[in-house]
Amino acid sequence: MKTRNIYSLIVVLLAGLTVMTSCSKDEDIIFDHERQQFETRADRILLEFIAPFGTSVDEEIYIMGAFNGDSASMGKEEWKLMKAPNSDIKWGIYLDPSTFEAGKTLADGFRFYSATQGTEFTVKGEMANHTDNPGLGTFTNVWGERWESYYWSGDGPEIEHDGFVVYVLDETGWANLNLYMWGDVNDLNGGWPGMTPTGKQKIGGTEYTYFDMGAANAGLNENLIFNNGEGSQLADFNFTIDRDIYLRVTTSGVEEMGEPVVVAHDGYAVFIVNKTGWDDITLYMWGDVNDLNGGWPGMAPTGEQTIKGVAYTYFDMGEANTGLSENLIFNNAGGGTQLADFAYTIDHDVYLEVTASGVTEIDPNTYTGGGDTPEPIPGDTHYIYIVNQTGWDAIALYAWGDKEFFGGWPGAAPTGNKTVDGVDYLYWEFTSAGETEHLIFNNNGGGSQTPDYDVVLDRDYYLTVTADGVTSR
Numbered sequence: 001m002k003t004r005n006i007y008s009l010i011v012v013l014l015a016g017l018t019v020m021t022s023c024s025k026d027e028d029i030i031f032d033h034e035r036q037q038f039e040t041r042a043d044r045i046l047l048e049f050i051a052p053f054g055t056s057v058d059e060e061i062y063i064m065g066a067f068n069g070d071s072a073s074m075g076k077e078e079w080k081l082m083k084a085p086n087s088d089i090k091w092g093i094y095l096d097p098s099t100f101e102a103g104k105t106l107a108d109g110f111r112f113y114s115a116t117q118g119t120e121f122t123v124k125g126e127m128a129n130h131t132d133n134p135g136l137g138t139f140t141n142v143w144g145e146r147w148e149s150y151y152w153s154g155d156g157p158e159i160e161h162d163g164f165v166v167y168v169l170d171e172t173g174w175a176n177l178n179l180y181m182w183g184d185v186n187d188l189n190g191g192w193p194g195m196t197p198t199g200k201q202k203i204g205g206t207e208y209t210y211f212d213m214g215a216a217n218a219g220l221n222e223n224l225i226f227n228n229g230e231g232s233q234l235a236d237f238n239f240t241i242d243r244d245i246y247l248r249v250t251t252s253g254v255e256e257m258g259e260p261v262v263v264a265h266d267g268y269a270v271f272i273v274n275k276t277g278w279d280d281i282t283l284y285m286w287g288d289v290n291d292l293n294g295g296w297p298g299m300a301p302t303g304e305q306t307i308k309g310v311a312y313t314y315f316d317m318g319e320a321n322t323g324l325s326e327n328l329i330f331n332n333a334g335g336g337t338q339l340a341d342f343a344y345t346i347d348h349d350v351y352l353e354v355t356a357s358g359v360t361e362i363d364p365n366t367y368t369g370g371g372d373t374p375e376p377i378p379g380d381t382h383y384i385y386i387v388n389q390t391g392w393d394a395i396a397l398y399a400w401g402d403k404e405f406f407g408g409w410p411g412a413a414p415t416g417n418k419t420v421d422g423v424d425y426l427y428w429e430f431t432s433a434g435e436t437e438h439l440i441f442n443n444n445g446g447g448s449q450t451p452d453y454d455v456v457l458d459r460d461y462y463l464t465v466t467a468d469g470v471t472s473r
Contacts, residue, residue: 038094041094050090056467066109067110174251176230268322284328289324299315322346395414434457436457439470450467
């Protein structure tokens with residue numbers, strides 16, 4: 001289940017309703033989110049991007065296409081869009097055709113890229129390709145349909161880096177992550193608090209924040225100090241810039257990790273968390289093509305892959321089968337036990353939790369239930385504890401799924417404060433019946449909210465909540 005930006009949706013619908021009721025039947029209807037937000041300039045092309053649902057107000061969005069070198073434009077300030085000051089769903093950019101690649105125009109195709117959510121896609125799961133080609137002195141709306149993160153959690157487009165790279169799995173919960181360096185050269189890549197991230201990149205299904213070191217700095221020995229620019233910093237981590245390095249960074253320190261394993265799949269894949277308890281599992285398919293990838297009991301798993309710390313078994317569908325609509329039947333290798341059909345069109349990677357009683361689609365960006373799920377005891381009292389790092393004046397918790405657990409939008413205020421093991425938390429108390437819920441923390445309906453965080457309400461949760469999202473502590 002993907003994030004529902006409830007507040008944004010309501011705003012857009014109400015805005016549209018307001019405009020509709022103020023127009024006569026002979027007038028063209030112009031919705032608020034279609035209205036021009038930036039001044040037209042005679043010497044520039046003005047594009048205003050209506051961002052997909054699920055776009056946060058602090059998103060970093062870039063334009064990319066043949067006219068500016070495609071992926072080479074990512075992270076470059078001259079191709080970064082500006083957020084409209086009076087709209088939370090619009091970004092704009094002024095383009096000067098004299099800076100375009102020789103012989104290229106917008107008609108050669110362009111799309112948008114989010115530093116946190118990947119490339120823009122269509123609702124059919126295809127990479128977006130706009131071909132509007134307006135002239136100087138004009139204003140054009142461009143509609144965005146989906147971000148890449150809506151469909152899959154695999155690797156994004158290949159990125160051209162400047163020299164060696166420090167890749168960071170950022171688990172600090174800080175609003176900002178800076179990198180200061182001293183050693184062979186002090187203030188390398190910037191004085192205190194240092195350089196900001198160059199960008200974000202998905203590798204092996206995991207999203208990293210990365211810092212390009214600069215090709216000219218190869219071979220230097222430096223001490224890395226990660227900090228939030230607001231008084232918190234970690235101990236020095238010594239690094240000779242002679243390789244790419246992968247680090248896990250928490251508020252407790254820095255730990256080097258191994259290089260991630262990148263798996264090459266044959267077409268789209270079905271990823272499953274196998275909780276069946278069966279000795280073997282196979283996948284049979286019928287639909288547009290019966291016996292796809294093998295007659296009963298079907299195909300054996302292609303392999304195993306760990307994504308965001310969760311171990312998946314996966315079945316590669318085959319590039320030639322893209323677009324087919326199939327019914328998936330998981331079974332115990334023909335041993336007499338099978339699950340109900342799960343309908344799937346092979347146009348995206350799909351992630352599933354498979355138990356002996358059924359199949360549930362999961363979001364790999366938020367799913368953390370890789371272990372066995374204990375049976376909840378109805379009536380148990382549990383707590384959701386959070387360290388609140390949002391900076392909001394107020395915070396509420398809304399939950400949707402099996403039911404609206406904490407009431408209708410925007411949900412419930414915290415039950416109170418509590419100190420656990422020396423850490424101060426806000427908390428919500430609840431009585432469990434094992435409901436599956438999607439948590440959305442928000443500023444009490446004021447327009448800001450986190451993406452969904454999926455839980456089963458059968459235990460206590462300890463979370464860090466920032467304005468950008470939720471992480472387990």
